[in-house]
Amino acid sequence: MSEKVIVDARGAFCPGPLMELIATLKNVAVGDEVDVWSTDKGSVTDIPEWCKKVKHECVGVVEQQGYWSVLVRKAK
């Protein structure tokens, strides 16, 4: 059964939400989801862009109160 991991990278300047996502994906199984919470609006574009390049699935981007939730499913 797939799991969902939350990466709370709100306010993270370094190494930043995408780097946190890349690191977290190394520790989850194929099919698991990682929900990245980011206050950096750049995450709305750079996380989907990276997922497209490496062929992970960007499930969706949702604007929450004061941050964005970017949901990624590990595909390989």
Add this chain to the structure above:
Amino acid sequence: MAKQVLIIGGGVAGTIIANGLARQTRSELAAGAVTITMIGDTDKHMYQPGLLYVPFGKMRESELFRDQRKVLDKRIAFFVDPARKIDVEAKSVTTASGKTFTYDYLVIATGSRIRPDTIPGMSEGAHWFYDLDGARKLRDALNAFQGGKVIINVNAPHKCPVAPVEVTLMLREFFIARGVMDKTEITYTYPIGRLHGLEPVANWAVPEFQKHGIKSETFFNTKSVDPEARTITSEEGVTLPYDLLITIPPHSGAQVITDSQLGAGGWVPTNKQTLLREGSDNVFIVGDTTNIPISKAGSTAHFEADTVVDNLASLLKEQRWSRNYDGKVYCFIETGLTTGTYIMFNYTTPPNPGPPSAMVHWLKLGYNRMYWLSARGLL
């Protein structure tokens, strides 16, 4: 009955906490009301940031080490006996020798380690400077280098996030001094779509790299290295040839963390303000061991350790909380062999690197010596 403080790990965070707490609980230690015990993997304390200088012949190996027993306050019980199992329910830690240590308060400061073995071909085909053996081999490779394609390859996650930029800029000046830069091309690869995780540092690095003719390849997460063909390939589908590959390998946390089922990858879920393990009120996590989305760096470990010292001392002496960690990080950045700059930031204030200067470089060299005062809890 004495309150027992047990610290796992004798790196920068564990050592600052042990020494700082010994100073703040002097009377309780003398009265037998508190004990401080550290268990570590080695009897040597290494100043890890010094490894950056070893390949360039700028620091001697002997300058990196001190005897851990001499760095520690004499009132601290120190055992070289690696932790093998941490049981936060039973409040006990079992070690390699079979001993069991119990505690009232536990500090986990087991750090991180490089994992070139997790990427096919990396151990065989790449150099690095994140451990002493790697720094020695890179020193030999740099001295033998006669020109060609050099790749500085950065992987996630890694500690000391500014070190890749530093080594790139230092390398260029080193090659100029050796007279081989005109036959050399340097390419820097980075996992995300800019040159550094910190946007202000990335923005600062772009003109620095352009000015010096340093190429870059962003969105590059290493898939494999082919040591025979001398190529490195990314998950994003890019293959680059190299004559000399210097990698910042991906890191993981300590084996004891995963063996104790305290966190995936060896990173322990930690409250970013209290530095308490999620679900515990007597287990502090510091330095690289946390899963906090913050730089894994000696500076982070240092400022976190200062917070934990204050909180542990207050809890032991007055049964109250002292203060939360504000995310403070301060990093020097070498911008060549004779200049440097710095960044400082916390959870709410972003960094802003200033123009490089010789003065900041000399401050960094000064800190390389003053570190031992920090480790003793004096600075």
